[in-house]
Amino acid sequence: MSEQTHHHVIVIGTGFAGLGMAIRLRQQGMTDFVVLERAADVGGTWRDNSYPGCACDVPSQLYSFSFEPNPSWSRSFSGQQEIWDYLRHCTDSYGVRPHIRFHHEVLDAAWDHAGRRWRVRTNRGELTSEVLITATGALSNPSIPDVPGLDSFQGKVFHSAQWDHGYDLSDRRVAVVGTGASAIQFVPQIQPEVASLTVFQRTPPWIIPRSDRDNRRFEQTLYRAVPGLQRLVRAGIYCGREFSVLGLAVNPRLLTLLELVARAHLRRQVADPALRARLTPDYTIGCKRILLSNDYLPALTRSNVDLVSAGIAQVGTDWVQAADGTRREVDTVIFGTGFHVTDFPMAVRIRGRDGRSLADVWTEGVQAHRGTTVAGFPNLFMLVGPNTGLGHTSLIYMIESQVAYTIDALRYLRRTGVAAVEVRPQAQLAYNEVVQRRMDGTVWTAGGCASWYLDAQGHNTTLWPTFTWRFRRATRRFQPTEYVAHEHVAQPVAA
Numbered sequence: 001m002s003e004q005t006h007h008h009v010i011v012i013g014t015g016f017a018g019l020g021m022a023i024r025l026r027q028q029g030m031t032d033f034v035v036l037e038r039a040a041d042v043g044g045t046w047r048d049n050s051y052p053g054c055a056c057d058v059p060s061q062l063y064s065f066s067f068e069p070n071p072s073w074s075r076s077f078s079g080q081q082e083i084w085d086y087l088r089h090c091t092d093s094y095g096v097r098p099h100i101r102f103h104h105e106v107l108d109a110a111w112d113h114a115g116r117r118w119r120v121r122t123n124r125g126e127l128t129s130e131v132l133i134t135a136t137g138a139l140s141n142p143s144i145p146d147v148p149g150l151d152s153f154q155g156k157v158f159h160s161a162q163w164d165h166g167y168d169l170s171d172r173r174v175a176v177v178g179t180g181a182s183a184i185q186f187v188p189q190i191q192p193e194v195a196s197l198t199v200f201q202r203t204p205p206w207i208i209p210r211s212d213r214d215n216r217r218f219e220q221t222l223y224r225a226v227p228g229l230q231r232l233v234r235a236g237i238y239c240g241r242e243f244s245v246l247g248l249a250v251n252p253r254l255l256t257l258l259e260l261v262a263r264a265h266l267r268r269q270v271a272d273p274a275l276r277a278r279l280t281p282d283y284t285i286g287c288k289r290i291l292l293s294n295d296y297l298p299a300l301t302r303s304n305v306d307l308v309s310a311g312i313a314q315v316g317t318d319w320v321q322a323a324d325g326t327r328r329e330v331d332t333v334i335f336g337t338g339f340h341v342t343d344f345p346m347a348v349r350i351r352g353r354d355g356r357s358l359a360d361v362w363t364e365g366v367q368a369h370r371g372t373t374v375a376g377f378p379n380l381f382m383l384v385g386p387n388t389g390l391g392h393t394s395l396i397y398m399i400e401s402q403v404a405y406t407i408d409a410l411r412y413l414r415r416t417g418v419a420a421v422e423v424r425p426q427a428q429l430a431y432n433e434v435v436q437r438r439m440d441g442t443v444w445t446a447g448g449c450a451s452w453y454l455d456a457q458g459h460n461t462t463l464w465p466t467f468t469w470r471f472r473r474a475t476r477r478f479q480p481t482e483y484v485a486h487e488h489v490a491q492p493v494a495a
C-alpha cells in the first residue's frame with residue numbers, strides 16, 4: 001500500500017521536543033500528522049549519547065514531561081538508558097509510534113506559497129504539509145574541529161555522541177579532546193581501563209559537587225501513592241533552579257558564593273597546587289555551563305592521566321599535538337567537543353516564501369519570534385529555536401511552552417480557516433530587541449569567556465536570558481495581531 005504523502009502537519013525529530021509535540025497533537029485530536037526521524041529509533045539526545053557515564057545534569061524529577069511524571073526514577077540524575085527508556089515509554093503509551101517514519105532524513109523543505117504548503121524532500125521521497133514543525137535539536141549534530149592532519153591518523157577516532165561500543169579501550173593510549181559536559185562524565189569512567197589518558201583542555205570548566213543519590217524504594221512507592229507529592233518535589237526543584245537566575249542574569253556578583261563552592265570542591269579533590277592552578281578558570285562562574293561532578297577532578301589526579309592545558313593544534317599518524325607544542329603518542333582520539341549549535345544545521349535546509357534559506361536570512365542576525373516563528377516562513381514552527389536554550393534548568397520546560405504556543409497557533413488556523421500565518425517583521429524585531437536588552441549585563445555576555453552560546457559576531461542567540469516563567473508567559477497565547485494571515489488561494493476550476 002502506498003503511503004500518504006500529504007499531511008496537515010509534518011514534525012521533524014523524535015527527541016523530547018518532537019515527541020512532546022506529537023503527544024499534544026494527538027491529545028488535541030489533530031491526528032493528520034507524521035513525524036520524520038532520520039534514525040532507527042526515537043530518543044534524540046538520549047538515543048545518540050550512549051557514552052559511559054552519560055546522564056542528565058538537571059534532576060530527573062524536573063527533566064521529564066510535566067504530564068508524565070515517572071515515580072520510578074532510580075536516581076536524582078538518571079542515566080542515558082533510563083531516560084531513553086522513558087522516551088520510548090511515552091512514545092508507546094501516548095500512541096505516537098504509528099505516526100513516526102524512521103530512516104526519513106529531511107534533506108530540505110521549501111514553502112510553496114501558491115499551494116500554501118511545505119514541500120519536504122526526504123531521502124525516501126517528497127511529502128507535503130500545511131504546517132512544518134522542526135524539532136531537530138540544538139545538540140544533535142556532533143562537531144569535530146577541523147584539525148590539520150586528522151585524516152592521517154592511523155588509530156581510532158570518534159566523537160562522544162557516536163561512541164563505538166565495539167571498540168575495546170583496555171590498555172589503549174587515549175587522547176580526550178575537550179573538557180565540557182560530556183567529557184567530564186566519560187573521563188572518570190574510562191580512566192581505570194585505559195593504559196594512558198591525555199586530556200586536552202582549552203579552557204577549564206567550573207565544577208561544583210553533584211548531589212546525586214539512589215532514590216529509595218519508599219520514595220518511589222510514596223510518589224506512586226501520592227502523585228501530588230512528586231509534583232511538589234518537582235516544583236521545589238524548579239524554584240531552586242530559577243533562583244540561580246538572580247546570579248546568572250540579574251547580578252553576576254551574586255555568583256561569588258557559587259564560585260567559593262567550586263573553589264572549595266577543587267581544593268578538596270586536587271591536592272597538587274600546580275594542577276589545581278591549571279584547573280582554575282579565569283572567567284566568571286556561569287559564563288560557560290557550570291558542570292556537576294564528583295569524580296572528574298579525582299580522575300585527573302590518577303597516575304595514568306595527564307592534563308595538557310591547551311587545545312589540539314595538529315595530528316600525525318600516531319600522535320596529537322597541542323597548541324603549546326606538547327605532543328603525545330596515542331592510538332585513540334575521543335572528541336568531547338560538543339555540537340554545531342549557533343550555526344543551526346537545519347537552517348540551510350529550510351527555504352521560505354521568497355526562496356531564501358533560514359541560513360541566508362540569519363546572516364543578518366539569528367532570531368525568531370518567541371523562539372519559534374520567523375518572518376518570511378509561513379506556518380513554520382521551530383522547537384528549541386533561537387534564544388530558547390538554558391544554562392541552569394530543564395529544557396523540557398521551554399519545549400512544553402513552545403509546544404503549547406504552536407498548538408494554540410494550530411487551533412487559530414482551524415478556527416479561522418486561514419491557510420497560513422506568518423509573523424510580522426516588526427513583531428519579531430520588537431521581541432528580539434527585548435531579548436537582547438535582557439542579555440546585556442548577564443554573566444553570558446559580561447562573564448569574560450568565549451562559549452558555544454555565542455555566535456561568530458559574539459551575540460548570544462542561544463540562551464534565554466532571564467527567568468523561564470517569563471518565556472512561559474511570552475508563549476502562553478498565540479497573538480494573531482503579531483501575524484499576517486494568508487488566505488487560501490482559490491484553485492482554478494477545470495473547464
Ligand SMILES: Cc1cc2nc3c(=O)[nH]c(=O)nc-3n(C[C@H](O)[C@H](O)[C@H](O)COP(=O)(O)OP(=O)(O)OC[C@H]3O[C@@H](n4cnc5c(N)ncnc54)[C@H](O)[C@@H]3O)c2cc1C
Pocket residue numbers: 012013014015016017018036037038039042043044045046049054055056057058063104105106107135136137138139140182383384393394395396
Ligand atoms: C549529553 C547531553 C546531556 C544533556 N543533559 C541535559 C540536561 O540534563 N538538562 C537539559 O535541560 N538538557 C540537557 N541536554 C540538552 C538536550 O539536548 C535537550 O534537553 C533535549 O533532549 C533536546 O531535545 P530535542 O528534541 O530538542 O532534540 P534532540 O534530542 O537532539 O532530537 C532531535 C531529533 O531530530 C532528529 N533529526 C535531526 N535532523 C534531522 C533531519 N534532517 N531529518 C530527520 N530527523 C532529524 C535527530 O535524529 C533527533 O532524533 C543534554 C544534551 C546532551 C547532548
